[in-house]
Amino acid sequence: MSRAPLKLAEIATARPRSRDGSAQGLLLVLLGLFLWRQPPVKTAVLIAALEALGLTENAARKAIHRLTQDGIAAATREGREASLSIAPAGEALFEEGNAQVFGFDGERADWDGRWLVLSVSVPESQRMNRHYLQSRLAWLGMGSPVPGIWISPHAGAPIHPVIEKLGLGTLASSWVGGFGPVGDEAAMVRQAWDIDGLAALYAEFIARFGKLAPVGDAERFVAYVQLVQAWRRFPFIDPKLPARFLPDPWIGRDAAALMRDRRGAWGPAAQRYWDALRRGGA
Missing domain, CATH: 1.10.10.10 (Winged helix-like DNA-binding domain superfamily/Winged helix DNA-binding domain)
Structure with missing residues (x-):
């Protein structure tokens, strides 16, 4: 039985110990x-x-x-x-x-074609563990094309600590390898990840900060802090899929370029405003 990929809004609200309020x-x-x-x-x-x-x-x-x-x-x-x-x-x-x-630039490194596949079954009696597992694996960039199976194009994703923390070692198996002769690899990716939802979030970021034109140190301070707060979720919700599975051109690159540009334009003024606050002691 297949299921729809986790929506980005669901992942954002599910992250353990989130402090995004x-x-x-x-x-x-x-x-x-x-x-x-x-x-x-x-x-x-x-x-x-x-x-x-x-x-x-x-x-x-x-x-x-x-x-x-x-x-x-x-x-x-x-x-x-x-x-x-x-x-x-x-x-x-x-x-x-x-x-x-600040190290996340939206680019996609060359991919060797190998998938990390995790098979894990959580008993119905451990619903809280199931919720934690899903949110943690999603925040590691993994996607689930079908119930009980999680995949990642990053073979070294640190899944072991998550499995061990929940005591699921005897209920989980993993392996690494290329896509086999049966099935459609691109369709699997679309089933596992909400690529359209991610693109929409990048579009919102561009729409918000692309037209923002703060004047003076105080306005640029506010704009800069809001820029970083809005951007900081993307390194966690973007699974960094290989370019072959993304629309071309990929809007994530445009969003990262905008982030770099606005950081350079607003960062120095924001620092001046902060330094003035410190000197004044409020």
């Missing part, structure tokens, strides 16, 4: 762009920056509190002044996240 998402972007590998900053500066991005002071404070509770940020206090720095767990998070977000 408005306040926390914006704060994570701020920390990754302006505080990572930098000295601590006064909490008042972060609140002012988040208010410039459209959040209320209350929402900003809650987001800061949650990230400190999660161990991503660390708060210190000297007298009546509170400051925030990146905690060790946050350092690892931003190290990986920045590399993924």
Whole structure:
């Protein structure tokens, strides 16, 4: 029995421990762009920056509190002044996240034609494990053309930790190889991945930021943070399929080119605005 591929909206809402909510998402972007590998900053500066991005002071404070509770940020206090720095767990998070977000260029490397195939069966009594498995494998870029079978054109995808975490080692098997003589490879890909949905998300990104023309450091600061927040999901929801399975031209390349252009145009002004906030101490 075949099924429709997971929709991108379903994957986005299913990601375990997602912090893509408005306040926390914006704060994570701020920390990754302006505080990572930098000295601590006064909490008042972060609140002012988040208010410039459209959040209320209350929402900003809650987001800061949650990230400190999660161990991503660390708060210190000297007298009546509170400051925030990146905690060790946050350092690892931003190290990986920045590399993924800014290293993702939409291009497709040469492919050797090999598929990673995972067969895994989750008992009906473990529905929560099934949900976790599906979301984690989807976020690894894997697709499921039929129930119980997951595939990836990336033979080295790290599926073992996911299977082990759920204790499904005795219920799973995997193998690597080329597509066989039976079936239609392109049809399998279309069944496993929502390529049209991904293209639509790229089109939305281009429509939003392609026509945006902020003026001055403050507007460019807001536009830049929103740009990065919108872009950072793509390295996770784009399965990086080989070019032969994608429409030509592929809109993902255009979106990546726009991201690079806007980052270069808005990034320096955003940094100036942030530096001015720091100097003023809000």
